[in-house]
Amino acid sequence: MNILIIRRDNIGDLLCTTPLMLGIKEQLKVDRLDVVTNAYVAPVLKGNHFIDTLYVYHKLKHGHISFFKVIYERLKLIFNLRQHHYDYILAFDARALNLTRFLRKTKVLTPIIDWTNQTEVERAWELGQRIGLKGLPGPLTLPLHLYDPSADIKKPLTIGIHISARRIKQQYPVTEWAKLIRRLHDMDPKLTFHIFWSPGDNQNSMHPGDDEKANILKNALKNLPTQFISTPTLESLMEGFQNCGSMIMCDGGAMHIAAALNRPIIALFGDSNAKRWRPWGVPYTIMQSETEDVKDIEPSNIIEAWFLLMNSISTYKKSN
Secondary structure, three states, X not given: OEEEEEOOOOHHHHHOOXXXXXXXXXXXXXXXXXXXEEOOOHHHOOXXXXXXXXXXXXXXXXXXXXXXXXXXXXXXXXXXHOOOOEEEEEEOOHHHHXXXXXXXXXXXXXXXXXXXXXXXXXXXHHHHHOOOOOXXXXXXXXXXXXXXXXXXXXXXXXXXXXXXXXXXXXXXXXHHHHHHHHHHXXXXXXXXXXXXXXXOOOOOOOOOOOHHHHHHHHHHOOOOOEEEOOOOOHHHHHHHHHOEEEEEEEOOHHHHHHHHOOOOEEEEEOOOOHHHHOOOOOOEEEEEOOOOOHXXXXXXXXXXXXXXXXXXXXXXXXXX
16 A cells, blocks of 8 residues: 655644654555655654655745746656555645645545644544554654754753744743743752754744844843753754753744653643644643733743643752
C-alpha cells in the first residue's frame, strides 16, 4: 500500500502530524509513505526514518525564488509524484486537494474541518483511523540529525523563555516579560533564564523577527542571570531548548518543538484555540484570558502556574 500526505502549512501543524506518519508506517506496514510540504517547514521532517520520500517545494511568499522557478518546481513535483500510484492521499487543505487532481490515486481523504474540542494531533490521527490505525497517537517526533538526545540536559533551574509569536494577540508585551522574569528571580535567585526569539527585523514582510524586542528586554534585565540565545537555525533552537528544564512561551511553532523535545510548558494563548493547539505529550499548563489577548495575562498568574507545574512533576526544588 502506498500513501501520500500533503501538508503545506506551518511548523506546528506539521509536527502535530508526525504521530500520524509514524503510526501509518508502524501499524499499517505500508510500502511507501511519502510527504509533500514547503521548504520553510521541511527541516522538521527531513531525515525522519518513517518517510520514504519527502517532496519539498517553495512558496512564492517566502521569498528568494522567482515566479517562474515556482511554476517549474510545481510541474516537476507533479511529474515526480505521478511516478507512483497512491492508494490513499491525505490532503490537509484546499490547495493540497487541488494538487491531487493531477496525481494517480485510488482515494483522497481530507480531515474534519469543524474540529474545536480535541487537539490537532487527534484531528490528524482521525484520518489514519479511517484507513486502519488503532489506539492513540504517540509523541511528536523530530529527526535525530536535528538534535542530540544524549545532550538532553534538562536543567530544572533553567527556564526557557520564548518571546516571539506571529499573531498579534499572542504577542506578550516585552514589559510584561521583564516583570515576569524579575519576579521569578526575586522568588528564587537560583533560577536562570535562557531567552529565545525569532531572529530578524520586525519590518521584514517575509519573516518578521524580534531582534528589537530582545534588545529591549536585555537592557531591562541587566544584572540578572539571563542568556540571550540567538537561534538562526532549527538546530540551534533545539540545542538551546535542550538546556532548559521547562519553557514559558506563547502558542506557535516553537512551542510544538519544545513539546517534541519533551519540555514541560507554560503555554500562553491569545485568540487561538487552546484545546486544538495545546502542547501534546508533555506536562503543560494553558494560560488564556477571557479577552483572548495574552497581554491581559498577569505575570503573577504565570508564576503561580509555573511553580505548580514544576512541583507536580517533581523536577524542581525551590531554594531555601
